[in-house]
Amino acid sequence: MRKLIVGVAALSATALLAACGGGGGGGNEAEPTTGSSAEETTSAAAGGAGEIVIWVDANREPGVIAASEKFEEETGVAVTVVQKEFGDIRSDFLALVPTGEGPDIAVGAHDWLGSFIVNGVISSVDLADKTSEFSDVSLEAFTWEGQLYGLPTAVESVGLIRNTELAPDPVGGTFEEMVASGEATGAQYPFLIKTGPEGDAYTYYAFQTSFGAPVFQQNDDGSYASELGMGEEGGQAFATWLAENGQTGTGLLNTDITLDIAEAEFMAGNSPYIIDGPWNVAKYEDAGLTIAVDPIPAAGPETAAPFVGVQGFYLSAQSQNQLLATDFLVNYMATQEAQTAIYTSDPRPPAMNAVADSLADDPVLTGFLAAAENGAPMPSIPEMNSVWDFWGVTQASIISGAAEAGPAWDKMIADINGAIG
Template identity: 25%
Template sequence: MKKGLFALLLVGVLVLSVVASGCISGGGESPSSTTSSPSPTETTTSSPSSTTSSPSPTKTTTTPETECGSGEVVIWHAMQPNELEVFQSLAEEYMAMCPDVTITFEQKPNLEDALKAAIPSGQGPDLFIWAHDWIGKFAEAGMLEPIDDYVTDDVLNGFAPMAQEAMQYKGHFYAMPFAAETVALIYNKNMVSEAPKTFDEMKAIMEKYNDPDNEKYGIAYPLNAYFLSAWAQAFGGYYFDDNTEQPGLDQPETIDGFEFFFQNIWPYMAPTADYGTQQSIFLEGRAPMMINGPWSISDVKKAGIDFGVVPLPPITKDGKEYWPRPYGGVKDIYFAAGIKNKDAAWKFVKWFTTSPEVIKELSLQLGYIPVLKEVLNDPEIQKDPVIYGFGQAVQHAYLMPKSPKMGAVWGGADGAINEILQDPENADIKAILEKYQQQILDNMNG
């Protein structure tokens, strides 16, 4: 692996998509919408471009471990420039080892629309990169190519459990994972000397710093369905169950999670759900902690804050310990239906997603959270406070639903949150969630 070719960059990830659905395509906006929650990993970029990476003339030796195909492999994406730079560099390394292969990256400003227009007409790419939460709707639409014959047990078992789940849908494999993301607790070390290990410790910090009369608060926290998922799912609740394909806003455990949030966290926040406002409060030193994702770290660094990253701390309730379970996303490389060079595409993707050197490079250069077990256990990765902190948070994440029916849930969950926010102190949370549960069911049933 080439070392030191680029400065360490932390990737910005989009919102929601998240998504919230979460987020990951490989690029970057932050999840900020309070009316719809797509994946925080989705990204949009402005000008479409096609880049063909050519083999480096200085690297021509094929190692025995590298399987080489031949011909061109076309990959569509919506990555940010810093991400694309690293991906191209890695592709050049592969092509130096496999000189009969050409890897071409094509950027699409609206990737989903481009794919839906091109794949059915046979004009799509071989591969495309986006968050795992597209896998259900694209598979149901017949726009993905199964790779069941390629994914062996040794390949599958090399990934963390959440990543294994993110590459398959209804018994078939359609994609290969290379990174994950979720939200975590980011704290200012000049205000918080030691990260809270329990929710009670976190609450004590919030109480200490909360001073709304002087526009200072206990915590900064953007609020929408994606961000609130950590608490909705903390006690066993859920917005949507991928197995039953049913919403769960009216489940007692989901109601408990909402009530916990509005009783124990909302009182220490500025009274706004706005993403930009909440983030600014932390960046300006007006809150000791912020709940946000890896896409926010570059701004934290620019603000000059000495910070740490840890998972949201566990809650003790009725003698039991419950971990908040925010939605987690996985970055996938998908195989498109109508793929023109499947064998060469598989060999490249297998190398890219299962080579520890590649995944480590993505982590160190872009701040990606690895899902390859070997890299998760790498001492150098574990020494990086950001990667390690978010990596630990991923262990408690709730995989973003893959079913296309999840699309009907985001609006209802955000609608419930917005109605509660009209009068948080007096809102009948149970009744509101039951109301929007029925609304979601009505939307699902047409």
């Protein structure tokens, strides 16, 4: 009998919990006004009158909150900042904006632009006179057919990070020179580049462009056409180079080197150089390394141009508060104060010139800005999505020796063209 009572008590407790949770919530906070058809606002979805909802990743959240406080104070509009994982924002934004439950503003990478455009989920942004305050490459990245679709905040690319203890001086501009100087230090690895069994076309891109093989052909104004640019001789030369320096060649490139391993070995002082981005600088400095950043040396005859990724804020096409949201973006986020706050909470090279200038005495930051200057924005055209699936994997199979350079590269080009349709 005792157990019976205990059991019944447990059951009623759960029922009570459910009932109270529902009832209490209704009684206290959500007593709807009779006959009103006003929509209840929910915390995650685009707000009703006088509220805007912003999706932001953990790193940038403090910066956005700082900017929103001023906005809330001056306009009386509530800003709800929803923290999401950066990679999730893309798919959730695409899925939820059409339902009317998406955010008003979301942080994102510029290469999402193409799919956002064809899916009709973003609105254009008019920075008006403020346009000149942002770096050209950052604006170019968020531009689609002559119109701007986002507020850029950060511009980043990989660069050649150098352990100044092992290699005090910058190297010349070629891959051979870098390898020679790396070997001269006597370290275990002349240089490190993250590869892994699935390859890493993003990190390798600077080497690819140095063979004159951009992923897509570029128009005169720098925008990308939808024809592949790496199917020609340049691409083949790059593939051959991968094989020559792969595991059956000099062994400089190796699919066993995953991100973890590359980082660990670099932190252990086993290599003077690593190709990496600004996101890992703090980690290396915490590990006690003194680092400098140089542009990536060219492996082929042309300049090594890494991908430049730009991050910024998108405006939802279905925002019910587009006016508020635009006001917030243009008049509160596109200010030096707000952009500095975002830089402070997530130190990536800033897109706003004034903020970048104010940080000119940071050699690592200026090093990355210089590295990015050589680069080209990652294509944001929708066709790019079809490239990633094949690109890195093919490079990895050439590097590991599992596939022959020429035919594998040709098959990749054919597969990508097939996927683009």
